[in-house]
Amino acid sequence: MEKKFGIKDIAYIGMAVALIETCKMALAFLPNIELTSFWLVMFTLLMGWKAFFIVPIFIAIEASLYGPHVWVIMYLYVWPILVLLTHLFRKNTNVLFWALLSGFFGLFFGALCTPAQVIFFTKPDTFDTAVKAGFAWWVAGIPYDVAHAVGNFTLMLVLYTPIRIAVNKLRTFSH
Amino acid sequence: MEKKTRNLLIGLGVFAVLIAVLLIIFNLNKPQAQPAPAAETETAETEESVNTDEQSEEAETADEQTAEEQNAEDTASDEATDDAEGSKNIVIEVKDSEGNVTTYDVTTDAEFLRQAMDEAEGLTYEGTDSEYGMMVEVVNGEQAIYAEDNAYWAFYVNGEYGNYGIDSQPVTDGDTYSIVYEAAN
Numbered sequence: 001m002e003k004k005f006g007i008k009d010i011a012y013i014g015m016a017v018a019l020i021e022t023c024k025m026a027l028a029f030l031p032n033i034e035l036t037s038f039w040l041v042m043f044t045l046l047m048g049w050k051a052f053f054i055v056p057i058f059i060a061i062e063a064s065l066y067g068p069h070v071w072v073i074m075y076l077y078v079w080p081i082l083v084l085l086t087h088l089f090r091k092n093t094n095v096l097f098w099a100l101l102s103g104f105f106g107l108f109f110g111a112l113c114t115p116a117q118v119i120f121f122t123k124p125d126t127f128d129t130a131v132k133a134g135f136a137w138w139v140a141g142i143p144y145d146v147a148h149a150v151g152n153f154t155l156m157l158v159l160y161t162p163i164r165i166a167v168n169k170l171r172t173f174s175h
Numbered sequence: 176m177e178k179k180t181r182n183l184l185i186g187l188g189v190f191a192v193l194i195a196v197l198l199i200i201f202n203l204n205k206p207q208a209q210p211a212p213a214a215e216t217e218t219a220e221t222e223e224s225v226n227t228d229e230q231s232e233e234a235e236t237a238d239e240q241t242a243e244e245q246n247a248e249d250t251a252s253d254e255a256t257d258d259a260e261g262s263k264n265i266v267i268e269v270k271d272s273e274g275n276v277t278t279y280d281v282t283t284d285a286e287f288l289r290q291a292m293d294e295a296e297g298l299t300y301e302g303t304d305s306e307y308g309m310m311v312e313v314v315n316g317e318q319a320i321y322a323e324d325n326a327y328w329a330f331y332v333n334g335e336y337g338n339y340g341i342d343s344q345p346v347t348d349g350d351t352y353s354i355v356y357e358a359a360n
Contacts, residue, residue, distance in 0.1 A: 094179065094183060096183045096186075096187065097183055097186075100183065100186045100187060100190055103190055104190060104193075107190070107193060107194065107197070123322055124322075125322075126321065126322065129321075136204070139200060139201055139204045142197050142198065142200065142201035143198075143201060145197065146194050146197060146198060149190070149194060150194075153190070
């Protein structure tokens, strides 16, 4: 992959955001079953570190559609964690490995979001209360985290092989 | 290659165990009943509000509408809500910062505590609406805002610490609801 940021990367980012948004809306009726993680992993495998740029653009579109809230701050650090993990393990080609990575990410999504929730709702000298409220907030979301984990695991298990073939083809085409 | 597969299988095991552990944590900490969602969205504004008669009437009619949708059990009692008298007899106690207790006997059809408080004669309260319902700040003219007064109005149901705000606390016949001024440590 080229080190420089090129026109092709801009096109890839556009495609990625379009795909993520479309899939997100199509699956919006199922709680926490999403392809956002899947596409971020796949585009990271395709683009390398440049995939980090997908995240802020995706968030900008989401915020303009649904209105900004605390989740904007959460997304700003949670999704880059996934991109970073994917980039670190990019050499791995085992389906089960990626399904597990995706699943674990889903499982800890709520936990990863909790710090932002705590910090955002802390007033001076009420940090303890905010931590307790944050814990309660996380616990209340556990069923959704589990759904997220199972959904991510299954989707990655099913979709990894065909899309990885496409990714590999695209990579060889471009060089 | 074999070692890799074994590691992945271990990972799969850890994944399953973690899901189980998180579900156990959830079950140990979860609230006893699901709060009614309609009551929360109803007050999902961030403006200050005072319980003037007008507003409480509005809240009552809105509650009647949503109550019919959510709760089939209560439909029978909802039909007779035009009268001031209701089917549930409850006690609301207010304990102020000096320890003086004022008791209100209320006969109501209210589904949630807020309506019953509106119906209690002589009881006044003010607060801030949030996405979780009203945060009560002033009761009978006494203010307890955590950030300002280092105290808060605590809610007890039959002596047990309440799990809900006034907009989602269900009203049950024979229960005692205590509103207590508590200083933070």
